[in-house]
Amino acid sequence: MVGTAETLEQVQAVQDQKYKYGFITDIEMERAPRGLSEDTVRFISAKKGEPEWMLEWRLKAYRHWLTMEEPDWAKLGYPAIDYQDSYYYAAPKSKDDRPLSLDEVDPELIKTYEKLGIPLQEQKWLAGVAVDAVFDSVSVATTYKKKLEEKGIIFCSISEALRDHGDMVREYIGSVVPYSDNFFATLNSAVFTDGSFVYIPKGVRCPMELSTYFRINASETGQFERTLIIADEGSYVSYLEGCTAPQRDENQLHAAVVELVTLDDAEIKYSTVQNWYPGDENGKGGIYNFVTKRGACRGRNSKIAWTQVETGSAITWKYPSCILQGDNSVGEFYSVAITNNMQQADTGTKMIHIGKNTRSTIISKGISAGRANNTYRGLVKIMPKAENARNYTQCDSLLIGSKCGAHTVPYIEQRNPTAKIEHEATTAKISEDQLFYCKQRGLSEEDAVSIIVNGFCKEVMKELPMEFAVEAQKLIGISLEGSVG
Amino acid sequence: MALAARSYPGPLANRHAELSLKLAGAGVGWLDTLRADSAARYRATGLPTPKVEAWRYTNLKDLVGIDFASAPVVGDMALDSLPRASLLAVNGHVLAFVNGRLRPDLSTLDTLPAGVTLLPLSEAIHSDEQALSAHLGRLVEAEENPFVDLNTALMEDGVVLRLADGAVLDKPLHIISVGAVADTPLAFFPRLLAVLGRDARATIFESHAGIGEGAYLSAMASEIVLGAGAHLEHYKLQNESQSAFHVANTRVTVEAGAVYDNFVLQIGSRLSRNEVHTALIGEGASCRLNGAYLGAGKQHLDSTTFIDHAVPVCASREVYKGVLDDQAHGVFQGKILVRRDAQQTDGHQLNRALLLSRQAEVNAKPELEIYADDVKCSHGATVGELADDQLFYLQARGIDRETARGLLIEAYVQEALDEIGNAEARLPFQRLVGGWLKSRKG
Numbered sequence: 001m002v003g004t005a006e007t008l009e010q011v012q013a014v015q016d017q018k019y020k021y022g023f024i025t026d027i028e029m030e031r032a033p034r035g036l037s038e039d040t041v042r043f044i045s046a047k048k049g050e051p052e053w054m055l056e057w058r059l060k061a062y063r064h065w066l067t068m069e070e071p072d073w074a075k076l077g078y079p080a081i082d083y084q085d086s087y088y089y090a091a092p093k094s095k096d097d098r099p100l101s102l103d104e105v106d107p108e109l110i111k112t113y114e115k116l117g118i119p120l121q122e123q124k125w126l127a128g129v130a131v132d133a134v135f136d137s138v139s140v141a142t143t144y145k146k147k148l149e150e151k152g153i154i155f156c157s158i159s160e161a162l163r164d165h166g167d168m169v170r171e172y173i174g175s176v177v178p179y180s181d182n183f184f185a186t187l188n189s190a191v192f193t194d195g196s197f198v199y200i201p202k203g204v205r206c207p208m209e210l211s212t213y214f215r216i217n218a219s220e221t222g223q224f225e226r227t228l229i230i231a232d233e234g235s236y237v238s239y240l241e242g243c244t245a246p247q248r249d250e251n252q253l254h255a256a257v258v259e260l261v262t263l264d265d266a267e268i269k270y271s272t273v274q275n276w277y278p279g280d281e282n283g284k285g286g287i288y289n290f291v292t293k294r295g296a297c298r299g300r301n302s303k304i305a306w307t308q309v310e311t312g313s314a315i316t317w318k319y320p321s322c323i324l325q326g327d328n329s330v331g332e333f334y335s336v337a338i339t340n341n342m343q344q345a346d347t348g349t350k351m352i353h354i355g356k357n358t359r360s361t362i363i364s365k366g367i368s369a370g371r372a373n374n375t376y377r378g379l380v381k382i383m384p385k386a387e388n389a390r391n392y393t394q395c396d397s398l399l400i401g402s403k404c405g406a407h408t409v410p411y412i413e414q415r416n417p418t419a420k421i422e423h424e425a426t427t428a429k430i431s432e433d434q435l436f437y438c439k440q441r442g443l444s445e446e447d448a449v450s451i452i453v454n455g456f457c458k459e460v461m462k463e464l465p466m467e468f469a470v471e472a473q474k475l476i477g478i479s480l481e482g483s484v485g
Numbered sequence: 486m487a488l489a490a491r492s493y494p495g496p497l498a499n500r501h502a503e504l505s506l507k508l509a510g511a512g513v514g515w516l517d518t519l520r521a522d523s524a525a526r527y528r529a530t531g532l533p534t535p536k537v538e539a540w541r542y543t544n545l546k547d548l549v550g551i552d553f554a555s556a557p558v559v560g561d562m563a564l565d566s567l568p569r570a571s572l573l574a575v576n577g578h579v580l581a582f583v584n585g586r587l588r589p590d591l592s593t594l595d596t597l598p599a600g601v602t603l604l605p606l607s608e609a610i611h612s613d614e615q616a617l618s619a620h621l622g623r624l625v626e627a628e629e630n631p632f633v634d635l636n637t638a639l640m641e642d643g644v645v646l647r648l649a650d651g652a653v654l655d656k657p658l659h660i661i662s663v664g665a666v667a668d669t670p671l672a673f674f675p676r677l678l679a680v681l682g683r684d685a686r687a688t689i690f691e692s693h694a695g696i697g698e699g700a701y702l703s704a705m706a707s708e709i710v711l712g713a714g715a716h717l718e719h720y721k722l723q724n725e726s727q728s729a730f731h732v733a734n735t736r737v738t739v740e741a742g743a744v745y746d747n748f749v750l751q752i753g754s755r756l757s758r759n760e761v762h763t764a765l766i767g768e769g770a771s772c773r774l775n776g777a778y779l780g781a782g783k784q785h786l787d788s789t790t791f792i793d794h795a796v797p798v799c800a801s802r803e804v805y806k807g808v809l810d811d812q813a814h815g816v817f818q819g820k821i822l823v824r825r826d827a828q829q830t831d832g833h834q835l836n837r838a839l840l841l842s843r844q845a846e847v848n849a850k851p852e853l854e855i856y857a858d859d860v861k862c863s864h865g866a867t868v869g870e871l872a873d874d875q876l877f878y879l880q881a882r883g884i885d886r887e888t889a890r891g892l893l894i895e896a897y898v899q900e901a902l903d904e905i906g907n908a909e910a911r912l913p914f915q916r917l918v919g920g921w922l923k924s925r926k927g
Contacts, residue, residue, distance in 0.1 A: 073538050075854075384843065399858035402825070412849040412866055417840035420869040423851070429858040 286314025585673025
């Protein structure tokens with residue numbers, strides 16, 4: 001009987017709580033109350049005007065999250081995160097909070113923009129300066145939007161998609177990264193605030209690179225982004241995420257989820273340049289980036305290629321993966337991860353071979369400088385039915401200086417004898433010969449390092465779309481500034 | 486919902502107090518303390534589940550399900566002769582153990598050269614106590630490994646080999662451990678302590694085999710200390726009974742200029758894990774950790790290695806090859822750590838596996854952890870089946886498919902045997918590999 005009384009008490013307590021904060025939360029509030037509870041989740045969902053099923057899904061995720069433990073297998077060290085000491089929803093900042101001109105922005109940031117050759121208007125946009133949205137990229141975006149509509153391509157925020165294409169979102173969201181997937185993805189499922197939605201119709205080749213950069217309402221890149229891209233039969237899209245310029249963000253914890261789906265003969269090329277604030281040279285500040293990215297090659301002959309250049313963030317925890325379900329499907333992962341000063345990166349990929357004749361390629365280049373630690377962690381898994389599957393993996397690490405670390409942790413799980421897996425890893429340093437040769441020809445030490453490292457990364461850099469490639473090369477040089485001499 | 490459990494309750498965990506009274510050397514103060522501390526740690530940690538990263542590919546659930554009795558409490562097995570065919574055929578000093586206990590009648594200890602001490606552990610506790618207390622448990626105390634703790638808590642017998650500076654062991658030492666299946670599943674804990682002085686040289690063979698069908702657990706722990714310039718060849722055969730569990734931990738420290746040459750062939754047991762940790766702690770030290778595993782039936786064979794490059798200018802080389810048939814599982818985990826100051830490290834690792842059946846499975850986790858910039862480190866891994874073009878080549882020359890397969894597998898394993906530093910020592914292993922291949926054809 002005691003048990004029953006306790007249960008009653010608990011039920012009562014829950015009911016009281018609901019009454020206290022529950023469904024009547026003031027929608028006009030700018031911020032969800034600090035901390036994380038079912039009410040926070042309800043608040044976010046209500047703010048976004050989401051359908052009931054979405055809220056249910058978020059709550060399921062939240063309840064599951066409560067039962068989960070934060071993973072500790074990555075080679076990362078950071079102080080414990082207090083998930084209750086943070087705001088999970090804030091309305092886009094009003095102009096009053098923002099710097100009024102570039103003079104108010106950190107001069108270091110401006111210097112970097114100049115080195116990257118970013119036009120003044122874009123500098124303002126990136127630095128979060130309050131500008132009326134009238135500069136070039138907006139008009140460019142409008143033109144683009146029209147072109148996309150003609151082809152039947154949907155490219156909008158996930159909130160818009162929930163409103164206008166709810167059935168499609170419902171069908172696919174969580175189908176690649178389930179709400180219960182992992183600690184950070186589950187957290188994202190409960191509290192994601194925005195992100196992109198892309199649908200490419202059958203047989204359509206998207207006429208341009210899609211980029212969040214051109215999605216006007218993406219100026220508040222969220223802490224908990226959720227992106228969903230669906231490439232229908234025979235379609236193709238190249239998607240660019242992030243940008244080379246360092247972006248300021250007040251939120252230290254980032255946990256994004258990206259889901260990709262390719263149907264028969266479709267292809268998605270997903271390129272990322274991640275350059276969030278890495279913290280200062282003593283490791284103070286900087287973004288914690290815990291990202292779950294996964295693509296499902298559902299259809300025959302489909303293909304997903306991830307390319308990433310990771311130079312920012314204090315902590316990077318990120319494993320863009322491919323589930324190769326369709327026969328003859330192809331997964332690719334090209335990665336450059338650069339860590340300097342006190343940065344830590346634990347990044348890699350997972351290639352899960354399920355279908356026959358599936359192929360995957362992994363090329364990873366890790367560069368470690370300063371006192372940073374850079375880990376490649378990758379899984380290649382061949383399931384019993386993956387006849388004639390092939391994997392080739394090449395992981396190279398470059399160490400600059402004697403205080404950094406470079407680590408390689410591949411996992412190979414092979415359950416079909418007809419499949420072939422090859423893995424190679426090497427570790428090297430920039431040789432004195434190479435440096436001397438460059439310097440002798442009049443290059444400064446820093447330029448020499450930049451050239452050598454770019455050469456080291458060439459196999460990956462050539463996979464980047466043109467728009468990114470040039471800036472990314474400059475970025476490599478800038479990320480390694482101060483690492484030699 | 487319960488949080489993921491990271492440990493199983495360890496077999497025999499609560500029996501230490503009662504068992505320890507009967508162990509050899511009970512009542513010797515420092516040994517009692519060492520055993521009691523290990524027992525307490527083991528009780529607290531239990532055995533790891535696959536939730537523990539280092540054990541993600543080897544699940545001990547079948548092992549913990551068995552109610553093992555510690556071997557000494559059961560009467561001695563009547564066993565007149567050794568199962569020669571299952572052992573390495575090598576001549577030398579022989580120390581033979583049945584269910585972890587020394588059998589003097591099956592051992593042959595010839596006159597030893599000057600500077601060499603070779604004793605069963607049960608005797609060394611009394612006659613060589615000073616040296617023993619200086620080394621026993623020293624190499625393993627820093628890390629937490631429940632199987633090592635279990636061994637230390639309940640070790641009954643084993644081998645103590647000590648070589649003074651410049652001493653040379655004239656003939657190989659052959660340690661034979663036989664598990665003789667009894668009515669109750671037995672567990673036994675052989676221990677090896679080898680301490681080689683400056684420029685000393687020795688060769689050790691180990692054969693682990695079983696008699697009868699039934700479960701037993703052999704959990705050996707070895708501590709090996711190599712002084713500057715010493716050279717140790719250490720070659721092991723794991724050929725336990727098909728229902729047996731074999732978990733062995735070897736810890737080695739290698740001083741300046743010394744060489745540790747290790748090879749392990751695993752063909753027996755239902756589940757095995759052979760762990761070798763080598764620390765290169767003096768400049769110019771080197772090690773070679775090589776091995777092969779041949780699995781069939783429902784065997785689970787795990788080879789886990791760790792090489793710690795702690796100081797500059799050391800070299801390590803590692804080649805592991807596996808062949809898996811039927812529903813066998815193979816695991817290879819190899820980690821190379823290069824510490825901050827270990828510049829000019831040269832570390833190379835290769836692991837390859839061959840799958841002969843649709844249900845066979847292999848999991849590999851080679852790992853590099855590097856903190857020094859002026860190093861040459863690499864690892865390579867390949868997994869697959871026999872190459873069609875090679876089969877075709879042989880068939881085109883009139884060799885039938887089965888014979889061709891046999892030849893190719895043999896050649897594949899031979900590459901691993903070729904890594905054994907002492908060419909003479911390859912022969913006894915070749916014979917066993919040949920026997921295994923023949924049994925596959927039938």
